[in-house]
Amino acid sequence: MSKKETLDQETRNARSSGGSGIELSAREFEMFRSYIYEKSGINLHDGKRELVRTRLGSRLRALDLATYRDYFEYVRDDRSEQELVNMLDAISTNLTSFFREINHFTFLEQKVIPELLRRREKGEREIRAWSAGCSSGEEPYSIAFLLATRMPDGAANDIKILATDLSTRALGKAAKGVYSEEQVKTVPPDMRKQWLTTVVDEYGDKRSQVAPAIRKIVKFNRFNLMTPRFPFRRTFSFIFCRNVMIYFDKPTQETLVNKYYDVLAKGGYLFIGHSESLTGVKHGFRYVQPTIYQKPA
Numbered sequence: 001m002s003k004k005e006t007l008d009q010e011t012r013n014a015r016s017s018g019g020s021g022i023e024l025s026a027r028e029f030e031m032f033r034s035y036i037y038e039k040s041g042i043n044l045h046d047g048k049r050e051l052v053r054t055r056l057g058s059r060l061r062a063l064d065l066a067t068y069r070d071y072f073e074y075v076r077d078d079r080s081e082q083e084l085v086n087m088l089d090a091i092s093t094n095l096t097s098f099f100r101e102i103n104h105f106t107f108l109e110q111k112v113i114p115e116l117l118r119r120r121e122k123g124e125r126e127i128r129a130w131s132a133g134c135s136s137g138e139e140p141y142s143i144a145f146l147l148a149t150r151m152p153d154g155a156a157n158d159i160k161i162l163a164t165d166l167s168t169r170a171l172g173k174a175a176k177g178v179y180s181e182e183q184v185k186t187v188p189p190d191m192r193k194q195w196l197t198t199v200v201d202e203y204g205d206k207r208s209q210v211a212p213a214i215r216k217i218v219k220f221n222r223f224n225l226m227t228p229r230f231p232f233r234r235t236f237s238f239i240f241c242r243n244v245m246i247y248f249d250k251p252t253q254e255t256l257v258n259k260y261y262d263v264l265a266k267g268g269y270l271f272i273g274h275s276e277s278l279t280g281v282k283h284g285f286r287y288v289q290p291t292i293y294q295k296p297a
Contacts, residue, residue: 022060024053028068032056035076040088040166041226041256042247055090059083085168085222092167096135098179098186099142101242104271107292108143112238112269113150125158127151128236130263132225133244134163137174137218138183141210143240144217145191156217162236164223175220177210184208225256235265242291243273254281261285267297 032052033044044052056071065071075083099105116127127147131140140163148156165171184196196208225244239260245253260270261284270285270293272278278285278293285293 022053022057022067024049024056024068028072029053031072032068035072036088036091039084039226040224041252042088042091043249043252044091052091056087059086059090085166089167089169092165092170095243096138098138098184099188100139100186101274101291104240104242104292105142105146107289108146108238109150113147115267116237117151120155120158126234127155127159128234129159129161130236130239131161131163132223132239132241132260134165134170134174134220135167136170137163137177137210137220138179139163139240139242140174140218140220141177141214142187144214145187145195148214148217149191149194156213159217161218163218163220165220166222166224168222171220171222175215177215178207179209180205180207225259226252230259230263232263235263236268237265238269238271239264240271242271243275245272245276250280253278254283257281257283257285261295264295266295268295269293270295 026049029049029052033048036042036044053068056068060066060068060071063071063074065074075087078084129140129143129147131143134140140161144159144161147159147161151159163174165174178199178201184192187196192208195211195214197211199207199209201207241256241260245256248256257270257278264270269288272291272293274291276291283293284295286296288294
C-alpha cells in the first residue's frame with residue numbers, strides 16, 4: 001500500500017469512528033503539527049491533538065471541507081497564506097490582562113524608567129519597546145499607560161511601542177482598544193481616569209476605550225517570530241515576550257532569545273513569563289531576577 005493510500009485509509013477509519021464531528025487521525029495530526037512548527041515555531045505535543053481537532057473543525061465547516069486532510073491541503077496550497085493566518089488564529093490561545101504579572105511593571109517603574117530618564121538627560125530621547133505576542137492589547141497598553149504617566153510632560157511624543165502577534169483576530173480587537181468594565185479593573189485608578197474613556201456599545205453596555213493619545217503610541221502589526229532575521233533598523237529599550245516561549249522547544253527558544261538580544265539596545269531588558277525560564281538556553285544576557293534579563297552595557 002502506498003503512503004497516499006495509507007493516509008486515505010486512516011482518514012476513512014477516523015471518519016467512521018463515531019463521536020461528534022470529524023475525527024482527526026494520528027497521521028493528520030502529525031501533518032498539522034509539523035507544518036505549524038515549520039511556519040510558527042509552535043510545538044504541539046501529542047496531548048494537543050483534541051485541541052487541534054476541535055479548533056480546526058470550525059475551519060472545515062466554514063470552508064465546507066470533508067476531512068482534515070482536505071483542509072491541510074487547502075492551507076498548504078493557498079499561496080496568499082490567508083488560510084494559514086486563519087489556522088494559526090484558530091489554534092492560538094490569547095489569554096492576557098492589564099498589568100498581568102505586576103512585578104514586571106513594578107520593575108519597569110522603579111528601575112527601567114529612571115534609567116530611561118537619565119538617558120534622556122544625555123540626549124537619548126526616543127524610547128522604543130516591543131510587546132511580542134501582544135494578544136488583544138492589554139500588555140502594550142499597560143506599558144504605554146505606565147510610561148506616559150510616569151515620564152515627564154512631552155515624553156509621550158518620544159515613546160514608540162511595537163505590539164505584534166500572529167493572530168489577526170486578536171490584533172483587530174487590540175487596535176480598537178475597547179474593553180469591558182471587568183477587564184479594566186486591574187488598571188490603577190489614576191491611569192484609568194487619565195487614559196480610559198467610557199463608551200457605549202451597540203447593545204447599550206458601557207465599555208472602556210483607550211484614549212487616542214495612548215493608541216497613538218502603540219503600533220499593532222502581525223509578525224511571525226520565526227522570521228529568520230528581525231528586520232528592525234533601530235534597537236529597543238526593552239522587550240516583553242511573556243508566555244510565548246512555553247509553546248516552543250528549547251532549540252527554538254534559544255534562536256528566539258538570541259534574536260531578541262540582537263535587537264535590544266545595550267543595557268536593555270528582556271521580560272519573559274513567570275512560567276518560563278532560560279535554563280538550558282545559551283544566551284548573552286545577564287540574569288537580573290527571575291524572568292528578567294539584561295543585555296550588558
